[in-house]
Amino acid sequence: xxxxxxxxxxxxxxxxxxxxxxxxxxxxxxxxxxxxxxxxxxxxxxxxxxxxxxxxxxxxxxxxxxxxxxxxxxxxxxxxxxxxxxxxxxxxxxxxxxxxxxxxxxxxxxxxxxxxxxxxxxxxxxxxxxxxxxxxxxxxxxxxxxxxxxxxxxxxxxxxxxxxxxxxxxxxxxxxxxxxxxxxxxxxxxxxxxxxxxxxxxxxxxxxxxxxxxxxxxxxxxxxxxxxxxxxxxxxxxxxxxxxxxxxxxxxxxxxxxxxxxxxxxxxxxxxxxxxxxxxxxxxxxxxxxxxxxxxxxxxxxxxxxxxxxxxxxxxxxxxxxxxxxxxxxxxxxxxxxxxxxxxxxxxxxxxxxxxxxxxxxxxxxxxxxxxxxxxxxxxxxxxxxxxxxxxxxxxxxxxxxxxxxxxxxxxxxxxxxxxxxxxxxxxxxxxxxxxxxxxxxxxxxxxxxxxxxxxxxxxxxxxxxxxxxxxxxxxxxxxxxxxxxxxxxxxxxxxxxxxxxxxxxxxxxxxxxxxxxxxxxxxxxxxxxxxxxxxxxxxxxxxxxxxxxxxxxxxxxxxxxxxxxxxxxxxxxxxxxxxxxxxxxxxxxxxxxxxxxxxxxxxxxxxxxxxxxxxxxxx
Ligand code: GCB
Numbered sequence: 001x002x003x004x005x006x007x008x009x010x011x012x013x014x015x016x017x018x019x020x021x022x023x024x025x026x027x028x029x030x031x032x033x034x035x036x037x038x039x040x041x042x043x044x045x046x047x048x049x050x051x052x053x054x055x056x057x058x059x060x061x062x063x064x065x066x067x068x069x070x071x072x073x074x075x076x077x078x079x080x081x082x083x084x085x086x087x088x089x090x091x092x093x094x095x096x097x098x099x100x101x102x103x104x105x106x107x108x109x110x111x112x113x114x115x116x117x118x119x120x121x122x123x124x125x126x127x128x129x130x131x132x133x134x135x136x137x138x139x140x141x142x143x144x145x146x147x148x149x150x151x152x153x154x155x156x157x158x159x160x161x162x163x164x165x166x167x168x169x170x171x172x173x174x175x176x177x178x179x180x181x182x183x184x185x186x187x188x189x190x191x192x193x194x195x196x197x198x199x200x201x202x203x204x205x206x207x208x209x210x211x212x213x214x215x216x217x218x219x220x221x222x223x224x225x226x227x228x229x230x231x232x233x234x235x236x237x238x239x240x241x242x243x244x245x246x247x248x249x250x251x252x253x254x255x256x257x258x259x260x261x262x263x264x265x266x267x268x269x270x271x272x273x274x275x276x277x278x279x280x281x282x283x284x285x286x287x288x289x290x291x292x293x294x295x296x297x298x299x300x301x302x303x304x305x306x307x308x309x310x311x312x313x314x315x316x317x318x319x320x321x322x323x324x325x326x327x328x329x330x331x332x333x334x335x336x337x338x339x340x341x342x343x344x345x346x347x348x349x350x351x352x353x354x355x356x357x358x359x360x361x362x363x364x365x366x367x368x369x370x371x372x373x374x375x376x377x378x379x380x381x382x383x384x385x386x387x388x389x390x391x392x393x394x395x396x397x398x399x400x401x402x403x404x405x406x407x408x409x410x411x412x413x414x415x416x417x418x419x420x421x422x423x424x425x426x427x428x429x430x431x432x433x434x435x436x437x438x439x440x441x442x443x444x445x446x447x448x449x450x451x452x453x454x455x456x457x458x459x460x461x462x463x464x465x466x467x468x469x470x471x472x473x474x475x476x477x478x479x480x481x482x483x484x485x486x487x488x489x490x491x492x493x494x495x496x497x498x499x500x501x502x503x504x505x506x507x508x509x510x511x512x513x514x515x516x517x518x519x520x521x522x523x524x525x526x527x528x529x530x531x532x533x534x535x536x537x538x539x540x541x542x543x544x545x546x547x548x549x550x551x552x553x554x555x556x557x558x559x560x561x562x563x564x565x566x567x568x569x570x571x572x573x574x575x576x577x578x579x580x581x582x583x584x585x586x587x588x589x590x591x592x593x594x595x596x597x598x599x600x601x602x603x604x605x606x607x608x609x610x611x612x613x614x615x616x617x618x619x620x
Contacts, residue, residue, distance in 0.1 A: 052131060084100060166419065238316065245279070289314055323620050335369030335521075396413060436467045517562060523567050529545060573591070
């Protein structure tokens with residue numbers, strides 16, 4: 001994709017002058033971009049919930065005319081009534097849809113890999129399912145959707161409930177008072193159409209899987225409930241905890257208790273007028289979370305009628321000069337990139353089996369780190385990372401070009417950032433929040449992303465902020481990174497494809513880099529190989545070429561003193577709409593170390609050995 005990007009960049013540079021003028025008008029607006037106001041539940045996988053996963057009826061709306069009026073307003077065109085067509089005696093026509101006799105799709109799951117006729121479908125699809133429910137007195141109920149790609153519109157029992165934009169983060173729609181005792185139904189229109197003003201934008205190097213791709217459930221909570229909390233090691237200490245609990249709709253002075261029974265910790269504090277209660281806890285000794293010892297403690301929270309438990313690790317992550325310190329000790333990140341492509345079956349990762357297979361590969365490779373590219377992935381992934389001791393880079397889907405000049409797009413990025421951080425701030429494994437991947441170096445983009453970096457630090461001061469920057473391939477043997485975005489980051493991700501998109505592997509050993517004096521993660525480097533395709537090492541797409549690429553790249557990169565981590569591109573072959581060489585690619589980006597059906601390529605074993613021996617990785 002680096003090639004596509006270069007074309008976009010040179011095109012954009014023509015407009016740089018105009019952008020400066022535009023920036024003057026927009027930079028002030030970024031700062032006041034609207035915050036998402038929706039309540040977002042956290043720790044949902046530890047709450048009692050009624051799962052709505054399973055079979056949902058679906059109807060394809062290929063022109064989208066049942067969802068959007070001619071002027072673009074959202075309506076349901078009768079679909080939300082979930083009626084049946086009248087076959088006899090109807091004089092004025094009747095509804096021309098019928099969910100009850102329609103086929104079904106599994107939720108969670110993308111639609112593309114469930115029905116061959118939907119494989120290339122991008123557009124509106126209507127989902128419907130019936131369910132029984134018993135509303136509980138003095139409780140509030142939310143419909144929780146783990147993720148739906150890309151825009152969703154929700155009706156329950158004919159009432160329009162909510163809508164959401166963004167394909168990779170959760171959202172919650174309040175349905176208190178809308179559910180009946182007994183039979184109910186939900187209708188959700190999901191539109192996977194890519195948008196010029198969407199995030200990501202129109203082009204990606206991954207497949208645009210549509211649908212209700214993650215779990216759907218109904219969650220009952222008391223009238224006042226914990227909607228956000230954070231428990232972390234108090235900065236500068238290894239034996240004290242600090243944080244806050246936010247109780248939605250709490251009256252001021254509501255007592256909130258937090259306990260960590262195994263560490264003998266308990267504190268009761270009171271909410272302020274905004275519903276927030278800050279706390280501090282002093283422990284004698286805590287077993288800190290690390291890849292070698294991924295210790296998780298049971299944490300219990302009581303706030304009014306609400307009870308919540310979680311499994312949380314405590315660890316400190318910080319930067320010291322060009323070093324990354326985990327619990328005060330320099331650490332080297334032996335990692336790899338992983339898309340949310342399901343091993344063996346392909347499609348979007350959506351269940352425990354997919355996640356176990358991916359973590360099986362990571363462990364086999366001796367990785368202690370994974371970059372979950374290029375969007376927030378299923379919460380099962382970060383939970384598993386917590387349990388398995390794998391450090392995580394988590395990213396919002398700002399990939400290459402989006403409409404950086406539009407305040408409305410900034411508001412979308414900001415919402416996705418909030419949703420990502422709120423969902424995963426309880427995961428010790430997540431050490432890096434990434435605001436973007438390979439974005440064009442111009443002032444409009446820089447202003448946009450710097451604002452997001454500031455916002456990320458405000459949201460979470462306990463983690464490091466990064467972004468993947470494409471290493472410019474300037475002429476000559478020294479490649480200099482000049483992108484000003486790097487100055488705003490704690491850790492700089494550098495993507496480079498020297499030896500694949502430029503040069504041949506044996507030319508790269510003496511190439512040098514001028515990189516910022518900050519911890520650097522080589523966040524992408526890789527070459528394509530079709531599993532089982534063998535030939536001399538100069539033959540592109542052979543396993544031998546890919547292996548040779550990595551040998552020479554390590555020789556080249558190991559001269560950079562401030563490298564603190566490697567993330568080869570990529571763990572597994574993944575579907576991409578832009579990879580069109582028959583036989584070699586067949587619609588897959590083949591830079592995987594493992595094929596989509598689980599075949600380890602030669603380069604996989606090289607990485608496995610390098611990570612085992614600690615060759616090349618210096619923590620300081
Ligand atoms: C990149 C992108 C990644 C692509 C990769 C490639 O620079 O960040 O999303 O898939 O290159 O294979 O070209």
